[in-house]
Amino acid sequence: MSAVLGLVEHDQGKLNEASLEMLTLARGVAQALNAPLEAVIIGAEEAQARALADALRPYGVAKAYWVRHEALRDYAPLAWAKGVAQLVQQRQPKAVLAAGTDRGHELIAHVGAQLGVVAATNCVEVRAQANGPWALTRLRWGGSLLEDAELKGEPKLLTVAPHAVAAEPAPSPATEGVELELELEAFTPELSDSDLVVRVVERVQAERKGVPLTEAKVVVGGGRGVGSAEGFKMLEELAALLGGAVGCSRVATNNGWRPHTDQIGQTGVQIAPDLYIACGISGAIQHMVGVKGAKRILAINKDPEAPIFQRADYGVIGDLHEIVPKLIEEIKKIKAGQAG
Amino acid sequence: MNVLVCIKRVPDTGARFELTPDGRDIDTRNLEFTISPHEECAVEEAIRLIERHGGGSTVLTLGPEAATEQLREALAKGIDRGVLLETDGSEWDPVATAQAIVEAVKGLEAAQGAPFDVLLFGNESADAGHYQTGVRVADALGRPCVAGIKALEVDVQDGTATAKREIPGGWEVYRVPLPAVFTVKEGINVPRHPSLRGIMTAKKKAIQRLQPPKPEMQLVKTRLRKPPERTGECEILGEGVEAVPKIVEKLKELGVI
Numbered sequence: 208m209s210a211v212l213g214l215v216e217h218d219q220g221k222l223n224e225a226s227l228e229m230l231t232l233a234r235g236v237a238q239a240l241n242a243p244l245e246a247v248i249i250g251a252e253e254a255q256a257r258a259l260a261d262a263l264r265p266y267g268v269a270k271a272y273w274v275r276h277e278a279l280r281d282y283a284p285l286a287w288a289k290g291v292a293q294l295v296q297q298r299q300p301k302a303v304l305a306a307g308t309d310r311g312h313e314l315i316a317h318v319g320a321q322l323g324v325v326a327a328t329n330c331v332e333v334r335a336q337a338n339g340p341w342a343l344t345r346l347r348w349g350g351s352l353l354e355d356a357e358l359k360g361e362p363k364l365l366t367v368a369p370h371a372v373a374a375e376p377a378p379s380p381a382t383e384g385v386e387l388e389l390e391l392e393a394f395t396p397e398l399s400d401s402d403l404v405v406r407v408v409e410r411v412q413a414e415r416k417g418v419p420l421t422e423a424k425v426v427v428g429g430g431r432g433v434g435s436a437e438g439f440k441m442l443e444e445l446a447a448l449l450g451g452a453v454g455c456s457r458v459a460t461n462n463g464w465r466p467h468t469d470q471i472g473q474t475g476v477q478i479a480p481d482l483y484i485a486c487g488i489s490g491a492i493q494h495m496v497g498v499k500g501a502k503r504i505l506a507i508n509k510d511p512e513a514p515i516f517q518r519a520d521y522g523v524i525g526d527l528h529e530i531v532p533k534l535i536e537e538i539k540k541i542k543a544g545q546a547g
Numbered sequence: 548m549n550v551l552v553c554i555k556r557v558p559d560t561g562a563r564f565e566l567t568p569d570g571r572d573i574d575t576r577n578l579e580f581t582i583s584p585h586e587e588c589a590v591e592e593a594i595r596l597i598e599r600h601g602g603g604s605t606v607l608t609l610g611p612e613a614a615t616e617q618l619r620e621a622l623a624k625g626i627d628r629g630v631l632l633e634t635d636g637s638e639w640d641p642v643a644t645a646q647a648i649v650e651a652v653k654g655l656e657a658a659q660g661a662p663f664d665v666l667l668f669g670n671e672s673a674d675a676g677h678y679q680t681g682v683r684v685a686d687a688l689g690r691p692c693v694a695g696i697k698a699l700e701v702d703v704q705d706g707t708a709t710a711k712r713e714i715p716g717g718w719e720v721y722r723v724p725l726p727a728v729f730t731v732k733e734g735i736n737v738p739r740h741p742s743l744r745g746i747m748t749a750k751k752k753a754i755q756r757l758q759p760p761k762p763e764m765q766l767v768k769t770r771l772r773k774p775p776e777r778t779g780e781c782e783i784l785g786e787g788v789e790a791v792p793k794i795v796e797k798l799k800e801l802g803v804i
Contacts (some may be wrong), residue, residue, distance in 0.1 A: 285686070329676060351774075354771055356766055397708075401689075404724065408721060410709075460737070474673075493584075518777060522722065523784050525790065529788050530787065534795070
């Protein structure tokens with residue numbers, strides 16, 4: 208029977224969260240079609256593939272394919288996609304899903320190009336049916352808008368937006384009378400040298416300094432209102448006092464005040480701190496989509512009409528250049544008191 | 548060397564979206580338009596490549612006549628010529644878009660008697676975010692493609708390019724022979740603003756118009772919706788420096804200090 212295939216991503220033998228979320232959504236698709244859910248593992252050693260397959264089992268995966276090839280050990284987007292496309296041609300699945308990550312998007316794009324089928328990316332909901340087009344909902348504008356769409360073509364190619372569904376194991380995994388080992392079928396694709404032209408030739412580790420934006424509990428963000436690169440010094444001081452990190456809006460990056468790695472938003476990083484302190488940030492959609500994960504937002508802005516106040520939990524109306532230094536002073540006093 | 552950069556015209560949305568009454572589109576009546584952010588960086592990268600290595604650059608877009616505004620913007624920054632794949636303004640899915648671009652590239656390359664050494668795209672457009680147009684063009688042309696790059700260096704002697712992609716905790720490095728396709732991410736550079744002289748000369752630069760046939764779409768938008776918004780009032784802690792004690796109190800309450 209035609210299955211629903213999920214392309215899983217792994218890092219050193221561990222499945223990533225986005226893949227488990229994708230499998231959770233894919234399981235619903237498979238159920239709607241009365242089809243088995245099967246997983247595809249690419250570029251692992253055999254023992255790793257075996258371990259991954261067993262880790263997939265609780266998610267309702269009925270079988271895993273291990274796409275193996277000498278040349279597929281490290282990432283090579285076109286070669287990986289050709290492996291998937293050849294498997295698709297042999298097994299004729301109803302749908303192929305990947306996680307909505309950089310790699311998932313790149314792979315599904317190549318798979319789609321090989322098969323001549325479109326891909327619906329960053330889906331949050333999929334209403335599958337056995338015949339005809341599928342109705343689905345996907346993200347637009349980095350999640351600021353939802354799009355209802357109709358997807359034609361066979362097989363259906365989709366990526367699942369990260370955090371759209373929570374990763375959940377299947378409700379009632381059959382435990383008795385079923386083999387505990389998941390069936391793992393090796394599939395060896397035919398690859399030519401030209402498929403391997405694009406591959407990782409080197410990996411460079413980034414130097415790690417301070418608390419990464421994505422992991423910080425407190426983020427102090429600055430925008431147009433900060434006014435200059437020097438203006439960010441006080442935000443850095445405030446962030447340091449609170450054990451947090453500094454971020455910025457696109458205006459700050461485009462003006463050369465901050466490196467792009469500090470940019471929060473649709474084309475930057477997405478943060479999820481306990482508290483986001485937005486200083487001199489108006490609250491443009493592209494920025495706010497990056498702070499959706501923040502538990503609390505405190506906005507400091509001199510314009511009481513700034514849209515940021517509609518999204519913030521706490522607001523202070525005034526000039527950050529006066530407020531922030533005073534705030535730093537007060538916090539220092541408290542810290543000195545605590546130390547004494 | 549010869550570089551082609553593909554861009555998309557998108558509304559400059561500001562702080563909130565208003566949808567049209569039928570819910571199918573963003574109401575753009577009060578909005579300006581711009582080049583999608585990743586592609587703004589792709590344009591900058593194209594200009595820098597030509598500044599460094601010499602040669603010529605072309606900017607291409609698929610869209611309505613109004614998209615010439617974005618072509619002119621790229622021309623004002625330093626791209627040599629423009630190509631508009633003119634549509635009626637309706638949305639094309641990524642397969643249709645890629646197909647039209649592939650046909651155009653073949654035509655342009657036949658006319659100039661040589662392939663573009665580098666094709667640049669944005670990693671994904673700000674509005675539709677399909678993440679696949681550049682990859683599809685590359686595969687259809689049989690050229691290597693590195694997606695989502697944040698650094699690019701071309702070795703003209705060697706005829707190769709080295710591209711870097713940011714991954715959690717570091718970078719992946721790719722080295723590919725030219726001609727090749729790259730989709731870039733914002734952060735690869737800081738795009739320049741056009742100079743006054745650039746804006747003047749852009750008016751005289753040529754824009755070629757082509758009308759690609761519109762194929763049947765495989766992915767069709769039926770409606771746009773706003774996701775549920777955060778509800779709840781913003782608690783105003785005060786105005787100016789007088790608010791500082793209240794901020795401190797709140798920070799304590801939240802367990803931050």
